[in-house]
Amino acid sequence: MSAARRATQALPLPPGRQLDPWLTGATLALVTLGLIMVTSASITSADRELGAPFQYLIRQSLYLGAGGVAAAVCYLIPLRVWERGAFFLLLGAFVLLLMVLIPGVGREVNGSTRWLPMGPVNLQVSEPARLMILIFISSYVTRRSKVLAETLGGFMKPVGIVAAACVLLLAEPDFGAATVLFATCLGVLFAGGVRLRYFFSLAATALLALAALALTSPYRVRRLTAFMDPWADPYDAGFQLTQSLIAIGRGEWIGVGLGGSVQKLFYLPEAHTDFVFAVYAEELGLIGVIALVLLYGLVVWRALTVAARCIDRGHIFAGCLSFGIGSWLGAQAAINIAVNMGMLPTKGLTLPLVSFGGSSLVVCCAAIGLVLRASAECNRPPNRSRGRSS
Amino acid sequence: MSRMRFSKSMFQRRFHRRLLVVAVIFSAAFLVLLGRAVQLQLLDQEFLARQGDARHLRVAPIAAHRGMITDRHGEPLAVSTPVDSIWVNPKQLLEASDRVGELARALGRPSDRLLGLLTQNPDREFFYLTRHMPPYKAEAILDLEIPGVYTQREYRRYYPAGEVAGHVIGFTNIDDQGLEGLELAYDPWLSGQPGAKRVLRDRLGRAIENVESIRAPQAGRDLMTSLDLRIQYLAYRALKSMVQQQSARAGSVVILDVVTGEVLAMVNQPGYNPNDRRRFDVARFRNQAATDLFEPGSSFKPFIIAAALESGRYQADSFIDTSPGYIIVGAKTIEDKRNLGRVPITRVLTKSSNVGASRIALSLDAPQLWSVLDSFGFGQLTSSGFPGESAGLLNHHEHWREIGQAVLAYGYGLSVTPLQLAQAYAIFGAGGLKRPVSLIAVEEPPAAVRVISAATAASVMQMMETVVGPEGTARKAKLAGYRVAGKTGTVRKAAAGGYAENRYTAVFGGLAPASRPRLAIVVAIHEPGNGVYYGGEVAAPVFAEVAAGALRVLGVAPDETPADTADQRVIQAMSRP
Numbered sequence: 001m002s003a004a005r006r007a008t009q010a011l012p013l014p015p016g017r018q019l020d021p022w023l024t025g026a027t028l029a030l031v032t033l034g035l036i037m038v039t040s041a042s043i044t045s046a047d048r049e050l051g052a053p054f055q056y057l058i059r060q061s062l063y064l065g066a067g068g069v070a071a072a073v074c075y076l077i078p079l080r081v082w083e084r085g086a087f088f089l090l091l092g093a094f095v096l097l098l099m100v101l102i103p104g105v106g107r108e109v110n111g112s113t114r115w116l117p118m119g120p121v122n123l124q125v126s127e128p129a130r131l132m133i134l135i136f137i138s139s140y141v142t143r144r145s146k147v148l149a150e151t152l153g154g155f156m157k158p159v160g161i162v163a164a165a166c167v168l169l170l171a172e173p174d175f176g177a178a179t180v181l182f183a184t185c186l187g188v189l190f191a192g193g194v195r196l197r198y199f200f201s202l203a204a205t206a207l208l209a210l211a212a213l214a215l216t217s218p219y220r221v222r223r224l225t226a227f228m229d230p231w232a233d234p235y236d237a238g239f240q241l242t243q244s245l246i247a248i249g250r251g252e253w254i255g256v257g258l259g260g261s262v263q264k265l266f267y268l269p270e271a272h273t274d275f276v277f278a279v280y281a282e283e284l285g286l287i288g289v290i291a292l293v294l295l296y297g298l299v300v301w302r303a304l305t306v307a308a309r310c311i312d313r314g315h316i317f318a319g320c321l322s323f324g325i326g327s328w329l330g331a332q333a334a335i336n337i338a339v340n341m342g343m344l345p346t347k348g349l350t351l352p353l354v355s356f357g358g359s360s361l362v363v364c365c366a367a368i369g370l371v372l373r374a375s376a377e378c379n380r381p382p383n384r385s386r387g388r389s390s
Numbered sequence: 391m392s393r394m395r396f397s398k399s400m401f402q403r404r405f406h407r408r409l410l411v412v413a414v415i416f417s418a419a420f421l422v423l424l425g426r427a428v429q430l431q432l433l434d435q436e437f438l439a440r441q442g443d444a445r446h447l448r449v450a451p452i453a454a455h456r457g458m459i460t461d462r463h464g465e466p467l468a469v470s471t472p473v474d475s476i477w478v479n480p481k482q483l484l485e486a487s488d489r490v491g492e493l494a495r496a497l498g499r500p501s502d503r504l505l506g507l508l509t510q511n512p513d514r515e516f517f518y519l520t521r522h523m524p525p526y527k528a529e530a531i532l533d534l535e536i537p538g539v540y541t542q543r544e545y546r547r548y549y550p551a552g553e554v555a556g557h558v559i560g561f562t563n564i565d566d567q568g569l570e571g572l573e574l575a576y577d578p579w580l581s582g583q584p585g586a587k588r589v590l591r592d593r594l595g596r597a598i599e600n601v602e603s604i605r606a607p608q609a610g611r612d613l614m615t616s617l618d619l620r621i622q623y624l625a626y627r628a629l630k631s632m633v634q635q636q637s638a639r640a641g642s643v644v645i646l647d648v649v650t651g652e653v654l655a656m657v658n659q660p661g662y663n664p665n666d667r668r669r670f671d672v673a674r675f676r677n678q679a680a681t682d683l684f685e686p687g688s689s690f691k692p693f694i695i696a697a698a699l700e701s702g703r704y705q706a707d708s709f710i711d712t713s714p715g716y717i718i719v720g721a722k723t724i725e726d727k728r729n730l731g732r733v734p735i736t737r738v739l740t741k742s743s744n745v746g747a748s749r750i751a752l753s754l755d756a757p758q759l760w761s762v763l764d765s766f767g768f769g770q771l772t773s774s775g776f777p778g779e780s781a782g783l784l785n786h787h788e789h790w791r792e793i794g795q796a797v798l799a800y801g802y803g804l805s806v807t808p809l810q811l812a813q814a815y816a817i818f819g820a821g822g823l824k825r826p827v828s829l830i831a832v833e834e835p836p837a838a839v840r841v842i843s844a845a846t847a848a849s850v851m852q853m854m855e856t857v858v859g860p861e862g863t864a865r866k867a868k869l870a871g872y873r874v875a876g877k878t879g880t881v882r883k884a885a886a887g888g889y890a891e892n893r894y895t896a897v898f899g900g901l902a903p904a905s906r907p908r909l910a911i912v913v914a915i916h917e918p919g920n921g922v923y924y925g926g927e928v929a930a931p932v933f934a935e936v937a938a939g940a941l942r943v944l945g946v947a948p949d950e951t952p953a954d955t956a957d958q959r960v961i962q963a964m965s966r967p
Contacts, residue, residue, distance in 0.1 A: 246442040286428065
């Protein structure tokens with residue numbers, strides 16, 4: 001009987017209602033926009049530098065295929081598997097974060113060691129590590145909700161683990177990834193019931209630490225001042241930001257038209273990765289920006305709705321994970337867009353599901369797969385298994 | 391159990407509350423983002439677009455096509471073809487200095503020299519590397535995609551006729567501005583107005599698209615010259631071969647259309663090829679036919695005869711005594727080669743008598759003589775408009791002394807250009823009417839001014855025909871089938887402190903066909919070096935060759951009777967429709 005039940009639960013398709021149409025639709029819309037914009041933003045520079053105008057389209061399509069596989073796998077694996085393996089995932093995350101720092105193993109690009117060479121592709125370790133740590137924190141909240149809600153130690157233990165990971169990220173250095181990881185995990189702990197006075201004192205401490213970190217590194221200071229007034233030095237420190245602002249400003253209501261961006265023609269660096277939003281805003285205008293923000297809003301809304309429903313059904317792990325993923329994707333998108341529009345200093349964060357980049361795209365797809373799985377699991381008729389066993 | 395359920399619902403309620411807080415924060419954050427987007431895309435849009443334009447938009451010049459110069463039948467004499475000039479921004483190129491070698495190879499230049507050139511001009515943003523490359527070569531260099539290397543469309547002037555019409559047409563400099571000849575004279579007409587356009591550039595400086603045309607380039611206008619390339623070529627060939635054969639220093643031929651005043655040909659030796667700018671020899675650029683002065687010598691005598699007939703003191707059949715073959719004027723003895731005795735004034739031309747011409751000139755009133763010569767155009771610029779044309783010199787009669795008036799009769803003490811002399815000869819051919827000469831094709835013969843009576847002109851024409859006759863000095867100017875009127879001149883060149891002993895200018899001025907003159911031709915050959923220097927020996931053969939060819943080219947009917955030589959039958963057959 002128990003074996004039979006296990007077999008039923010291991011069936012490829014999760015029970016209950018199938019794919020959440022809103023989340024699926026929003027995700028598909030975002031990756032499609034991503035393909036189009038990566039192509040448009042890179043076509044000229046790819047042609048010039050690589051001699052192959054569609055190089056980035058081809059690569060992003062392959063990554064998207066891998067992302068689809070990752071999402072399907074995550075959708076098919078019961079969340080219990082992740083929950084049980086959370087500790088090993090945490091270990092794995094630390095192994096990745098440490099490995100990339102070993103000289104000769106990690107690959108350095110533009111002064112940051114963020115990538116592990118893996119055959120034909122490079123893995124940006126912070127992306128899988130982020131999801132793995134998020135799974136661990138969710139499982140921690142599930143197991144220790146009582147301790148977390150009542151004691152400082154129950155709060156400080158996971159915070160310490162996350163902080164350690166952040167230190168490794170800062171060693172790469174990857175300030176943006178550290179910020180997003182810390183904020184997301186803190187958010188999960190917040191939703192998981194930590195006392196507000198603990199939470200706010202830690203949040204304040206973290207903000208102070210971030211500020212201190214930002215000010216200790218000269219290159220970050222330069223980025224910060226450039227961000228305050230990019231027009232003071234538009235040809236050096238403020239170059240990227242002013243070019244990004246110009247691109248967005250050129251968009252007006254309806255944009256200059258798909259493919260019509262001028263700023264992507266070597267004016268705007270990183271046009272197809274971190275600054276793809278600027279090219280998007282130039283080509284599709286305010287209408288396009290509103291649509292994009294609404295799509296991210298839809299993703300966040302669905303993830304939070306799934307989280308709320310899972311909590312109602314008693315699936316604390318699924319709820320925390322969905323909440324964490326929703327906050328992560330929403331926060332990263334908001335930060336990236338804010339950076340593009342000059343509201344935050346330049347970080348090196350991608351626009352999730354849209355920017356060019358294999359690691360980010362595959363991990364984001366996997367994360368969406370996890371939320372879809374959570375949605376499916378908690379849509380199961382609530383008393384079905386219990387009724388049968390009693 | 392109930393405690394557990396309670397605590398669970400506590401957790402759930404807290405989770406929901408805090409989830410709501412997070413949802414509100416996200417909503418607020420997304421709203422702020424949208425607000426910022428509105429600010430950037432709608433409110434600051436103008437500022438940002440202006441900043442963008444300041445980076446993207448540049449005003450680029452559009453080279454204007456320079457008008458074509460053609461001969462009277464539309465044969466191209468100067469045409470502009472598109473070429474590309476390679477220029478670099480040394481600043482940008484030096485940033486990619488590892489590619490300088492590649493560029494040097496493509497340009498076929500030593501790499502270290504190119505690098506040196508660049509490092510000497512590190513602060514410049516514009517530096518020509520190679521001007522006027524064929525567009526396909528420039529494109530190949532552009533395709534290397536070396537940073538800081540650009541091309542600029544320009545036009546290069548080609549002269550299909552090369553040396554043949556080089557002196558008249560002149561040439562332009564590398565920036566397409568006329569420097570010499572008609573290119574200079576008609577520069578405003580030929581040169582277009584360069585246009586300007588606003589272009590959108592990518593960050594590498596390449597124009598992506600034309601945003602707007604600020605000013606369309608206005609192509610220059612074509613110029614149809616009066617030259618007939620076929621006749622020009624005949625004259626060029628005949629002159630060149632004679633100059634070479636006689637080892638002469640220089641020479642000119644001018645051919646005028648008597649009916650219209652147009653210059654049909656104007657050639658000089660030594661020549662130069664305007665397409666080849668490497669050998670720059672300024673002295674060779676002068677269009678001597680319009681700019682260089684010489685004393686006309688005996689070729690001036692017909693004008694003295696014309697003045698004499700106009701004065702009324704002489705008739706066509708008047709006689710003049712040239713005995714004893716010399717006269718003494720002041721300190722100077724004027725001689726003939728031999729004593730001709732008392733002769734009709736025709737003989738003064740036929741035999742080129744200096745004594746006869748001087749006697750006649752001395753017998754005339756100086757003001758009257760001057761006035762006739764002046765109205766022939768001596769001492770004045772012609773209406774050719776050729777840059778640097780010389781006016782020549784004809785002293786006013788108040789400054790003449792007896793000796794001046796005497797030597798003037800055989801063409802000394804004044805100076806002319808070949809063009810001026812040809813214009814004056816054309817007046818005989820035009821029945822005494824002076825038409826302004828023109829280097830530009832004219833649609834209708836311009837208004838003429840009467841200089842001498844038709845009767846006088848006809849008399850002088852008849853007299854000049856004897857020069858080519860069996861007893862004349864220019865038997866070699868005779869044409870088969872055409873009657874010719876003309877006059878030789880053999881002039882000692884003026885030198886410091888007097889006249890050179892053995893440097894001569896051989897001149898022949900002539901008209902053909904004599905019965906209905908169409909062509910006025912002047913040939914002047916300077917300093918023949920082989921001991922032969924008479925106008926009748928050196929200049930007259932050139933006239934004959936050129937006139938014969940030109941008359942055939944123009945399809946002028948032969949006028950000599952009787953037509954019984956083989957040559958003439960051939961010519962008649964050719965000129966029949």
